[in-house]
Amino acid sequence: MKRELGISIYPDHSDPQVDRTYIEKAAKLGYSRIFMSMLEVTEGKEKVSEKFGNIIHFAKGLGFETILDIAPSIFDDLGISYDDLSFFAELGAEGIRLDEGFDGNKEAMLSYNPEGLAIELNMSNNVAYLDNILSYEANEPFIYGCHNFYPQEGSALPYDFFISCSERFKGHGIKTAAFVTSHAAQYGPWDVNDGLPTLEMHRHLPIDLQTRHLFATGLIDTVIIGNAYASDEELERVAAVDRYKVSLGIEFVPAATEIERKIVADKKHFRRGDITSMAVRSTMVRVKYKDIENPVHDNTEEFQIGDVVVGNDEFGKYKNELQIVLEPHRDSRKNLVGKIPSEELIMLDFLKPWTKFQFVPKN
Missing domain, CATH: 2.40.100.10 (Cyclophilin-like)
Known part of the structure; x- marks a missing residue:
């Protein structure tokens, strides 16, 4: 599976023009994936649609695939249903990340959505969650996996646990993702920001080393910078990483x-x-x-x-x-x-x- 790089955008905390500039810089360097959080949505459906749709379509025009991180509460807040994901497709998203899971059958049914949206699962729990979903004959090409990130110092995953979690997904050929942290970025989705890595051992390492390390495991297909905004130098250093060779x-x-x-x-x-x-x-x-x-x-x-x-x-x-x-x-x-x-x-x-x-x- 080809490997890719991504950035994160937080429309509920950011300036749209700054987001656009950041996306343009990343596009020129070969980034192709955007993680976009909708966990903090508090406005009505119309404003949310305008705010997120504008930036997603802008990114789409530059070749980005956007996955929206959502929580179950957003469906009630926006008056939409799991049985109709057209709202997210109209925003321009290519997939939704389920921050919380269901019973397995629900996720499997979601993977057959007529809009063709990818259903991304939380990889950071070493349980038979994925196996359960696949046992319900999920539409596997539309099932992705993505680890969490952890804004609190000392709260991210230990390496051995990360490997075990990742092997569950990679063993099924599922497309995987994990986060590295910028040391220049100022924010993420929450009011605590000690960095946003998936692995605790990465929290204070250079960002290109974090990236090289994740790719070297052979278990991660997409490396995403979790916080915003990475500096120009950091974007360039990550972009320069050879994604397929140990460096x-x-x-x-x-x-x-x-x-x-x-x-x-x-x-x-x-x-x-x-x-x-x-x-x-x-x-x-x-x-x-x-x-x-x-x-x-x-x-x-x-x-x-x-x-x-x-x-x-x-x-x-x-x-x-x-x-x-x-x-x-x-x-x-x-x-x-x-x-x-x-x-x-x-x-x-x-x-x-x-x-x-x-x-x-x-x-």
């Missing part, structure tokens, strides 16, 4: 040579299939650059986990092989080229046999 940041040591920087920048790194526990080995670069000299430097200290090393001129046939250290060791035949930042060591877990990977220079 690791690297801080070069001052003595890193031109050939070592060229080896690190190679786009065809992969971990050998016959793995070792001591290091991730990328061996094709030693073949590609076998005739280029690589003098000794930074080779006397003990290498630590996350160090990136390259074989020097004393390493014979292994000269110019790149390795990522997984176990501390010494070897004077290797030069220290750079270090993976400490917060990015979480990415090492995704370097499986044959995994393709690349580096993102930090200096």
